[in-house]
Amino acid sequence: MLLKLNSSDLQSSPLHSRIVPCGLKVEFTQCFGGKYNGIPYKSLKELGDLLDSLLRLQLRLTDAESQQDVELLLELLLQSDFQQAFIMHRSVAQSMRRLCPPFPLTANAQQLRDEVESVLQSSKHTEATELTGLLMSPRLQALMEAHDCIAEQKLDFETIESVDQDEKTTKLVSLEKTRDMPLGVTVRNEDDRVIVSRVVSGGTAEKSNLLSEGDEILEINSVSVRGKSVNDVHNILSCMHGSLTFLLIPNSQNKISLHRPTVMHVKANFSYDPSDDPYVPCRELGLSFQKGDILHVTSQDDPNWWQAYKDGHEDQKPLAGLIPGKSFQQHREAMKKTITDRNQEFKGKLWCAKKSKKQRNKLLFNPSKNIEHHSEDILTYEEVALYHQSPNRKRPIALIGPPNSGHDELRQRLLSLQPDRFTGAVPHTTRNPRTHEVNGREYNFVSRQSFQSDLAAGKFIESGEFEQNLYGTNMDSVRQVVNSGKICLLCLQPRSLRVLCSSDLKPYIIFIRPSPSSPSHPPLPPQERFSTLLTRGVKKHMPEDVRETVEKVREMEHSYGHLFDAIITNIEQEKSVSELLSLIDKLDIEPQWVPSAWVS
Missing domain, CATH: 2.30.42.10 (PDZ domain)
Structure with a gap:
């Protein structure tokens, strides 16, 4: 005979107050979500068996004192606190009895294989020859290598x-x-x-x-x-x-993923020091980086604080660091810019003391509106991917620098040193050809209407007008050099970089930084040259031309530095030429980080 006890029956005491007749079996029914006192019945199987045993024992006891003892035990078993303690104890006890995972006998399986192989080489038995062939098979060698890698790891x-x-x-x-x-x-x-x-x-x-x-x-x-x-x-x-x-x-909403998240590779367009950031959740976990560093983002689960490694540091620092998320960084930089602009607007004005409350309210900025306006211009991260240039399609080299940086002289030097490797793009012009000029050699001579049509179509990297004639560098001219297998050398104005980078030409951009030295101020070490000149208070003591150069370089690096692939300080031309050739040679043998849009 079967007696079903609902949770409401249990609490109304069929087991608390009377003896269950002989031959009855207790079965818990899953009502109220299958729980009793907040505990699922499937977790009470062992308790149920114990309860059933006590009921059977109670039926076989004859004296009243024993019956009373069993009833007290039944009451204890039906208390939720005892049930939770019982289940926790059983779980911990079972876990403590589990065997530890097997530990490797050695982490030098490859070394043992080599030793056995050397011994077998001196043997003439056919079995030794067969075993040698087995030990030398690529699959077994790979298995040994994997074994040693795992064996060296510590159980954390x-x-x-x-x-x-x-x-x-x-x-x-x-x-x-x-x-x-x-x-x-x-x-x-x-x-x-x-x-x-x-x-x-x-x-x-x-x-x-x-x-x-x-x-x-x-x-x-x-x-x-x-x-x-x-x-x-x-x-x-x-x-x-x-x-x-x-x-x-545990958080019941968490679901453990069996697959690692996709890593996003980004180039940092700003520098970051967590020790100066009051908002970083854990300063010890903050990751410092410089403008231009490549970061491997492993988690964006928190939109405000991403987890990342610096390129090349994955093995040196196994723990990922925290960096500001893109939207968070844009938002707070926009707030700074908005407040700075507002302070500049009212700099030196005691408007708070002179304006009425109604007028002052009109002057206060709208955070959402102003921040959205500035966020578009704030550079944070750019997604990148590795790209290896094709042997037959070389990336154009664009040299950028202020007028006195010597970048044009460096271009001419490369053209004269290796004319079979480097060449320039033939420019377009609307002027008439001179006697010695050949169309397509010195210039591509086109009509003004054709030039303006290509200009409107966005085909010119840069253009200008001189003595009522138009001149410019057309993307088709650069593409023609690329298709020929040569390297196209360009000297461009910085404002032309955005047009060049938005094309399919995949340029490699090198900023030529002039040496800001003068008779009264000897050169500083290259890595701190310009920043030190601007911050140590020596700027006002510079000659006018040096001061203008420093300001121009600072402006160019601030506005276009995120587009530079490399920077060369042009102190000695021979050394700069050697550095240029070294950078260009690397493009043939090493993959480079480029905007991901170029690869896709």
């Missing part, structure tokens, strides 16, 4: 247990904090709760896949953190080393 984490109350309840996790490396977790406060706000790529927490964004931390090594501030939690963790045990309430 261990799962103690997930304690199943409903589908998400509490989880007990142990992580190993090794080599004074941060765990790679940041937290936030929600009321009195401590919540995991992000898990940083490359850290122990991320590798373990045991901590997730949104998890609530209850205890760390039996130290309660509920009600503690973010700084308090940071201080607690900083004092702990070795094995750390976390008691968590």
Whole structure:
């Protein structure tokens, strides 16, 4: 005979107040979402078996005292606090009995293979020859190499247990904090709760896949953190080393992804120092970088703070760093620019004391409107991809610099040194050819109407008018050089770069920085030359021509520096020519980071 007990029946005490007749079996029915006292029935299987055993025992007992003892036990088993404690104890006990993962006997399988192979070479047995062939097979060698790589890795984490109350309840996790490396977790406060706000790529927490964004931390090594501030939690963790045990309430909305997110590669168009940023969530995890650095963004889950590595630093620094997200950086830079513009507008005016309240309100800026206006001009990151130029289609080389930088002289020097390798684009003009000039050699002679038509179509990289004649460099002329297999050398005005970069020519842009030296001011080291001249107060003591050069260089680097692929300081022409040739040679042997739109 079967007796079904609903949760409402249990609480109204069929087991609390009377003895169940002989031959009855207790079966829990899944009502109220399949839970009893907040615990799913599937988690109470062992409790149910124990309950059934007690009922059977009660039916076989004859004295009243034993019956009373069994009833007390039944009451205890039906209390939710006891049930939760029982389930947690069973889960932890089962986990502690689990065998540790097998550890490798050696991390030198390849070395052993080589030793065995050397011994077998002296043997004349056919089995030795067969075994030698097996050991030398590429697949076995790859297997040995993979084995050694895995064997050298240290076990950074261990799962103690997930304690199943409903589908998400509490989880007990142990992580190993090794080599004074941060765990790679940041937290936030929600009321009195401590919540995991992000898990940083490359850290122990991320590798373990045991901590997730949104998890609530209850205890760390039996130290309660509920009600503690973010700084308090940071201080607690900083004092702990070795094995750390976390008691968590998992975020039920988290779903563990089996695939790593796609990495986005970007070029930084601004410099960033986390030590100067009051908004970075964790200063120790902030990643500093310079304008022009390539960053590999591994996570954009938090739109305000991305996770990234600097190019070439992935192996040196396994833990990803935090960098400002694109929209966040644009927003705060736009706010700065708006406030600066507003302060400049009223600089030196005591308008607050002179204007009425109504008039002052009209002068205040609209944050949303002003920020949207400025955000379009704020450079943050540009998505890039690796590109290897084709042997038969060389990238055009554009030399940029102020009038006295010597960039045109460097171009002429390259043309004369290697005429079979370098050439210039034949310019277009509307003037009539002279006697010795041949169309397509010195100039492409076209009509004014044809020139203006191409100009309106955006075919000219740059153009101008001299003595009522139009001159310009047409993209078709550059493309003709590229198709011939030669390298096209261009000397351009900086304002022409945006047109060139928006084409399909994939230019390589080199900024030629002049040497700002004078008899009274000897040259400074190249890396700090211009910035130091402007910041040390020596600018006002410079000769007029040197001051103009410094200002022009600063302006060009500020407005167009994000388009430069390389910078050469032209102190000695021979050295600059050597540097130019070295950079151009690299294009044939090394892939370069270019805007991703060029590759797609």
